[in-house]
Amino acid sequence: MRWPKYVALPVLGLAFVSLLPLLCSAQGSGSVHLKRYAMGTVFEIVVYDDDSTKAEAAAHAALDEAVRLDRMMSNYKADSELSQMNRSAHFQPVRISRELYDIIEQSLSYSRVSGGQFDISVGPLVDLWKAALAGGPIPSADEQTAARGCVGYQQIELLPPDRIQFLSNCMRLDLGSIGKGYAVDRMVELLKARGIRRAYIDAGGSTIYGLGYPKSANAWRVRLRDPSGKLFPQTSLMNSSVSTSEQSAPSPLQGDAPGHIVLPGTGKPLQTRNTVSVTAQSATASDALSTTLLLLGPTKGAALLKTLHGISAIWIDPDGQRLVAGDSAVFHLSGEQQSTRTSQPAKAAVEMSNTRQDSPR
Amino acid sequence: MSKLSLLCALLLSSIAWTPATAKVFFRVTATSLPPSDKTAIDDLVLPWPLRDSSIVARFRNAGYTVWLQCDSKNLASVSDAVDPAAVAGVIVAGATSSNQFAEAEEIRSFMAAHKNLSFRILVSGGKQPQMKGRLVVERDGILQVSSPSTQPWLDTNLAAVRIAHSSSPDSLPIAYDFRWSPSDVPPGAWYPDAEDYALAIAESDAVRSDVIIDLPASLQQALNAEDPQAWSLWKRVMPYLGFSSHAPVAKAEPIANLGVIVDNTKASYEPINLLARHSFAFEALRPANLTLARLQKWNSVVVFSSLNTESFALLQDFATKGGIVVFVNSHDKFPWHSIPPSRQESRTTTYSIGAGQIVELGEPVIEPENFARDLRRLIGRDRSAIALWNSLTTIATAYREEAPAETTLYLVNYADQPDNVQIQVKGRFTRVRFEAPEEHCCVPLPFVERNGFTEFTIPSLRIAARVHLDSDGESSAAQ
Numbered sequence: 001m002r003w004p005k006y007v008a009l010p011v012l013g014l015a016f017v018s019l020l021p022l023l024c025s026a027q028g029s030g031s032v033h034l035k036r037y038a039m040g041t042v043f044e045i046v047v048y049d050d051d052s053t054k055a056e057a058a059a060h061a062a063l064d065e066a067v068r069l070d071r072m073m074s075n076y077k078a079d080s081e082l083s084q085m086n087r088s089a090h091f092q093p094v095r096i097s098r099e100l101y102d103i104i105e106q107s108l109s110y111s112r113v114s115g116g117q118f119d120i121s122v123g124p125l126v127d128l129w130k131a132a133l134a135g136g137p138i139p140s141a142d143e144q145t146a147a148r149g150c151v152g153y154q155q156i157e158l159l160p161p162d163r164i165q166f167l168s169n170c171m172r173l174d175l176g177s178i179g180k181g182y183a184v185d186r187m188v189e190l191l192k193a194r195g196i197r198r199a200y201i202d203a204g205g206s207t208i209y210g211l212g213y214p215k216s217a218n219a220w221r222v223r224l225r226d227p228s229g230k231l232f233p234q235t236s237l238m239n240s241s242v243s244t245s246e247q248s249a250p251s252p253l254q255g256d257a258p259g260h261i262v263l264p265g266t267g268k269p270l271q272t273r274n275t276v277s278v279t280a281q282s283a284t285a286s287d288a289l290s291t292t293l294l295l296l297g298p299t300k301g302a303a304l305l306k307t308l309h310g311i312s313a314i315w316i317d318p319d320g321q322r323l324v325a326g327d328s329a330v331f332h333l334s335g336e337q338q339s340t341r342t343s344q345p346a347k348a349a350v351e352m353s354n355t356r357q358d359s360p361r
Numbered sequence: 362m363s364k365l366s367l368l369c370a371l372l373l374s375s376i377a378w379t380p381a382t383a384k385v386f387f388r389v390t391a392t393s394l395p396p397s398d399k400t401a402i403d404d405l406v407l408p409w410p411l412r413d414s415s416i417v418a419r420f421r422n423a424g425y426t427v428w429l430q431c432d433s434k435n436l437a438s439v440s441d442a443v444d445p446a447a448v449a450g451v452i453v454a455g456a457t458s459s460n461q462f463a464e465a466e467e468i469r470s471f472m473a474a475h476k477n478l479s480f481r482i483l484v485s486g487g488k489q490p491q492m493k494g495r496l497v498v499e500r501d502g503i504l505q506v507s508s509p510s511t512q513p514w515l516d517t518n519l520a521a522v523r524i525a526h527s528s529s530p531d532s533l534p535i536a537y538d539f540r541w542s543p544s545d546v547p548p549g550a551w552y553p554d555a556e557d558y559a560l561a562i563a564e565s566d567a568v569r570s571d572v573i574i575d576l577p578a579s580l581q582q583a584l585n586a587e588d589p590q591a592w593s594l595w596k597r598v599m600p601y602l603g604f605s606s607h608a609p610v611a612k613a614e615p616i617a618n619l620g621v622i623v624d625n626t627k628a629s630y631e632p633i634n635l636l637a638r639h640s641f642a643f644e645a646l647r648p649a650n651l652t653l654a655r656l657q658k659w660n661s662v663v664v665f666s667s668l669n670t671e672s673f674a675l676l677q678d679f680a681t682k683g684g685i686v687v688f689v690n691s692h693d694k695f696p697w698h699s700i701p702p703s704r705q706e707s708r709t710t711t712y713s714i715g716a717g718q719i720v721e722l723g724e725p726v727i728e729p730e731n732f733a734r735d736l737r738r739l740i741g742r743d744r745s746a747i748a749l750w751n752s753l754t755t756i757a758t759a760y761r762e763e764a765p766a767e768t769t770l771y772l773v774n775y776a777d778q779p780d781n782v783q784i785q786v787k788g789r790f791t792r793v794r795f796e797a798p799e800e801h802c803c804v805p806l807p808f809v810e811r812n813g814f815t816e817f818t819i820p821s822l823r824i825a826a827r828v829h830l831d832s833d834g835e836s837s838a839a840q
Contacts, residue, residue, distance in 0.1 A: 035494040037754050037776040042513045044494045046503060067778070076751040077781070133738065180510070205495055205508035214502045223506040244507040249728060253687065253709055253720055253735045277507055 032056045036063040038070040039180055041204025047191065048198035048215065058194040062187040062201070069183040072100060073175045075123065085164065086123075086172045093163040101162055103175060103182045103284075110178070110288045111153035114304065118292040119264040123174030124150040126262050129269055133248065133260060146170075148267040180207045181243060181287025188283070206244055207287045210237030224277045224331070228320035232334035235279055243286035245294040246275040263295060270295060278313045279330050285311065298323040383566045385605055386428060386452070386536065386573040391581035392416050397424030400584065401599040403606070406430050406452055406573055409439055417447045428452055430483065430573075436471055443478075450479030452536060452573065480534065481571060484525065487539035488516040489557070490564045492754055492775040512730070512753050515775045519637035519756060522568040523615075524626055527645035536571035551580060551590065555597035556777045556824065559798075562601040563825030567758050567771035569613070600798040604825060613760035616768065618746040618787070619643040620659040622651060622666055629665035629689070632726040635733040636663075640757045642746035651675060660744045661685040663736065667693065681715030685740060691721045742785075743812070750783040755822060759786065770828040772819065779821040784828070785814045792831040793817050803829060 032055045035044040043066045049055040074080040081100055088094050096104075110118040124147040128139045139147070150170035157165045175182075180203040188211055191199050198212040200220055210220030219236035225244045226233055235242050247270050248259035259269040276294045280286040289311060293301035298315045302325035305311055312326030324331055388406040392413055397403065405420055409431035420427050427448055431439045432455035439451060453468060472480050493514045497504035518537055525535055539561075541553050558574065565572035583591030621636065621643050623629050636643055646655060648666045656662070656679045664676070664686065673696055676686050680697075688695075697712045697719060704711040712719045720739065726732045742748060747757050747770070754776035761768050768788070774780050789810055794803035806828070808817035819826060 031498075033494075033496065033498055035492070035496075037492065037513055037778055040512065040751075040753055041510050042492065042494050044496045046496065046498055133734070200496075200503050200505075202494075202496060202505060204510040205506070206510040208505065208507055217502050221502055223504075225506060225508045242507055244509060246509040249731045251735045251738075252722060252726070252728070252732055253739050254711075275509075 032059050034059045034063055036067060038063070038066040039074070039183065039203070040076075041180075041206075043183075043204065044202045045187070046200040047196055049196055054194065055196070058191050058196045059199075061194065062190050062199075065187050065190050066183045066203070069099070069179070069186060072097070073103070073179045073182075075172075075174050075176075082173065082175065089164050089166045090169050090171065091165070091167070093157075093159050093165040095163050098162065099186075101158065101164065103178065104156065104164065104173070105158055106182070106284060107175070107178055107288065108153055108156060108158065110292060113307065114292045114296065116153060116264055117295040118177065118288055119151060119153045120173045120175055120178065121151050121153050121156060121168075121171055122262055122264045123172040124170060125264070125267050126174055126176070126260070127172075129262055130260060144267045151264055151267070177291040178284060178288045180204065181241070181283035181285070184209045184241065184283035184287075201283075203283075206290075207241060207283050208237065208243075209241040209283045211239060213238045224314065224316075225275045226316055227273060227275050227318045228316060230320040231316060231322060233277070233314060233316065233322070234332050235277070235330055236332075237279075240279055240281055241283040241286040242277055242279045243283070243290035244275060244277045245290035247272055247294070261291065261294065272297070273318045274298070274315050275317075276301070276313055276315045277331075278311060279326075280311050289313070298325075301325060383569050383605060384536075384571040385562050385565055385602060386571065387576045388430065388538070388573050389576050389581055390578050391585065393419055393585060394423060394425070394581060395584055400595065401602045404428060404449070409435060417444075421447055428479075428481075430454055433468070436467070440471065440475055440478075445475065445477045448478065450481065452481045452483050454483040481536040482534070483573065484521070484535050484537050487518050487521065487537040487572075489539045489542050490518065490560045490773075490775060491516050491542070491557070492777070513776065515638050515754065515756065517568075517634070517637060517756060517773075517775070518564060518570075518572075519568045519758065520630065520634040522570040523621075523637065523643065523645045524623065524630070524633065525570070527621075527623060527647050527650070534571070536573055538573035538575070541575060541577075551583075551594050553577075555594045558598045559601040559824050560773070560775060560777070562598070562605050563773045566605045566825065567756070567773045569615075569758075569760065601825060604796075604798040613762045613769070615642075615644055616746050616759040616761055617642045617644040617658065618660050618744060619740065620651075620655065620662040621645045622648055622662065622664045622668070624648055624666040628725060632663075632665070632689070632729045632732050635729040636736070638756060639733045639737060640747055640749050640755075641733070641737070642759060648672065656684070659684070661687075661740045663687045663689065664691070665689050676719070677714060680712075680717035680719050683716035685717055685744075686719045687736065687739070688719070688721045690725045691723065695719075695721075745785075746787045748785040750785075752780055752782045752822075754778075755780055755782055757784065766832045768830040768832065770830065772822055772826045772828070774822045774824055777824065779823050782819040782822045783816070784819065785816045786830060787814055788830070788832070789813070790815050790830040791833045792829075794829040794831070795819060795826060796829070797823065797826040799823060800826075 031046065031048045032052065033046045035042050043063055045059045045062055047055040047059040071077060072081045075082055077083060081097060085094055085096055107120040128143060128147045132138050150168055155167040155171055157167060159165060184201050184203050184207055187201055188209055191211060198214065201209045208222055213219050219238045221234055221236050222242055224233040224235060225246060247261050261270045263270050276290055278286045278290040278293060280289065293313050296304060301313060302323065305313060305325040312330040314331045315323045384404060386404045386406045387402050394400060403426055405425045406428045407416065409429045417427050428450045429439055429443060429448055430452040433453050436453060493516055521537065561572060561574050580591055584595060619641050621633055623645050624647055648668050651672050653675060656675060661684060662676065677697055680686050697714055700712060702710045703713040708723055710721045747759055749755060749757055755772055755774045757770060757772050759768055759770045770786065772782060793806040793808045795806045796802035806817045808815050
């Protein structure tokens with residue numbers, strides 16, 4: 001095990017944005033910054049506590065939890081519980097762990113509220129296009145039709161308290177659109193149980209949770225992905241989460257390269273260059289809904305958010321046009337008056353605006 | 362000039378290069394160390410000028426091979442001062458882009474006059490090998506940008522070394538070094554830790570280049586003082602030193618299905634770095650060295666530089682026979698422009714030529730990660746000499762050796778967590794054997810042959826491993 005890279009690290013690289021300063025300053029004792037590979041990405045955690053031994057132990061335990069859940073939910077690992085379930089739940093109930101049952105149950109609730117746009121049974125389609133994304137041929141129409149026949153959350157039957165059955169002989173579940181959020185929530189629970197009140201968890205950049213707030217600020221500030229590079233959007237987290245979804249970038253060499261996010265209804269990769277960031281009280285919710293709202297698009301997505309409590313979202317397109325749904329005060333853009341609270345929505349709004357005053361959308 | 366630019370400029374200068382043997386040097390500042398047979402270190406580097414002229418003899422008596430590191434401008438004074446019987450060689454640092462050609466000549470002259478000394482040109486700009494995070498921790502919070510899930514970012518020296526290999530083969534040998542990333546550690550802890558050293562050693566082995574690793578003064582002193590914690594750390598490093606020193610040193614040819622033509626590394630370094638991180642089996646080549654013989658070893662080529670008309674003809678013929686050629690930031694007029702493109706988009710134009718194709722990208726690589734993924738897709742799995750599955754923190758390199766007929770695959774896992782690595786190597790092999798610092802040579806691995814590829818799995822790759830793929834002579838990889 002590597003030594004923890006303590007918060008006083010003078011220099012850390014930031015791979016994603018070279019614009020941001022790379023210097024970090026002394027934070028004082030009792031803070032620890034660790035990273036761990038899990039779920040195909042790097043989980044990072046910063047824990048603040050006056051007791052550095054306690055902070056370090058808690059951070060390690062939280063990352064261990066992410067690795068453990070990866071082993072459970074991975075569809076890459078043949079011996080994961082998910083993979084075993086995917087091999088055996090066709091037409092006969094199989095017993096699964098409470099955690100796997102819980103996350104599938106939560107997933108199905110998002111499937112229902114989104115009218116099936118969020119669907120963890122989309123695995124066969126995702127795998128089909130993932131192979132193409134990795135260098136395989138574009139799937140044929142027949143292959144796409146066959147894969148679509150395997151998809152449909154209605155064919156997942158949960159049998160309380162701990163069994164599951166697939167009503168399709170080719171169904172396969174993929175928790176990639178919710179698993180990191182679920183893992184982050186479990187990490188937060190674990191930190192709280194160990195008495196940690198200030199922490200920051202990043203699951204590969206796509207789901208971020210702020211527990212409490214830093215000593216010298218009233219919230220964790222997070223800059224949001226902005227494909228236009230014009231808006232510099234930010235949000236502030238305090239016991240809340242933000243997740244960001246975006247389709248794979250267009251192919252520089254081949255225009256028709258497939259993306260990794262597939263529309264369950266059509267069976268084809270989503271065609272959009274929008275980015276959506278979603279804030280919620282739980283990372284499970286923000287993770288699941290970021291994918292869902294990207295698939296739904298701004299108009300239908302905003303309508304969905306009117307039915308949900310405590311969820312806000314911002315869609316940004318490459319031209320800098322944006323749409324905010326939910327609590328507009330959650331997001332602040334460069335030059336606008338800042339707001340730092342997500343827990344008490346100032347107003348429910350669906351707002352369309354454009355930074356270029358001369359070219360409204 | 363940035364360190365990277367300096368590295369790139371130097372590597373692509375007229376300074377030629379001789380294949381190195383993944384020798385691990387440790388740069389020390391202390392005046393003594395425990396004996397070599399106790400530390401498992403062979404080669405020490407001492408900065409010039411020496412504070413104590415007796416230090417060389419002291420280290421030699423302790424069993425070490427001693428090298429001196431000096432700035433190029435001090436080369437003459439070093440040669441006058443050192444006893445060739447006591448010093449094995451000289452590491453020459455501080456070359457600059459402005460006088461690199463003159464310095465190369467000076468160093469060659471110096472080498473000719475001192476045949477009993479070995480030399481390495483130290484290229485700066487190396488990176489501490491590591492899996493990096495994204496967070497920047499500040500006094501009042503975290504600097505962070507949300508994004509779609511990103512793959513782990515690996516800092517590796519593979520690209521820089523491959524670019525170094527693009528120079529002519531009769532040249533001065535190089536070594537790279539790096540600085541340990543500054544870090545705050547808990548009281549009583551050592552930094553770098555054993556895994557940091559192990560990764561640096563393993564990477565040097567995999568990229569087949571000499572590396573100079575700084576041994577912090579505090580650790581040197583603690584080893585001298587028989588500090589149990591220091592020795593506990595170092596005993597975890599020693600298996601990697603032993604593993605590295607047993608690497609095959611015979612002249613080995615990198616296995617590559619992709620050729621990368623490059624002369625301006627400042628513009629093309631990062632795309633090449635991403636090719637390395639995605640375990641493309643590639644070689645880098647300067648434009649002047651592009652020949653039919655080199656092309657016959659590859660099935661795909663990426664061109665980052667301007668070429669002459671003879672090279673156009675070679676590449677057109679290469680494509681006609683089924684090869685894939687990608688020109689990056691290309692605005693030249695090519696012979697194949699006389700035929701209509703098979704595909705034209707805002708940034709790319711594709712020509713189907715014979716059994717192959719030529720793709721012209723009309724702009725620099727904006728997003729190297731996307732470029733690497735897209736290139737993988739364009740080349741296709743059946744043309745890739747090496748492919749890894751589900752191993753985003755591991756890089757692989759492979760080399761073919763003639764006697765005995767063997768392909769050796771080097772694997773380095775940057776995550777410091779055991780990884781289940783699934784590997785596909787083009788070619789048919791009669792035996793697959795695995796070794797690692799934790800597994801003495803060699804553990805037979807079960808493998809399957811599928812469509813001309815050999816597939817096998819390493820159940821738990823920690824930091825370093827080698828896989829020996831024995832051939833009966835009738836099959837080979839990457840052809």
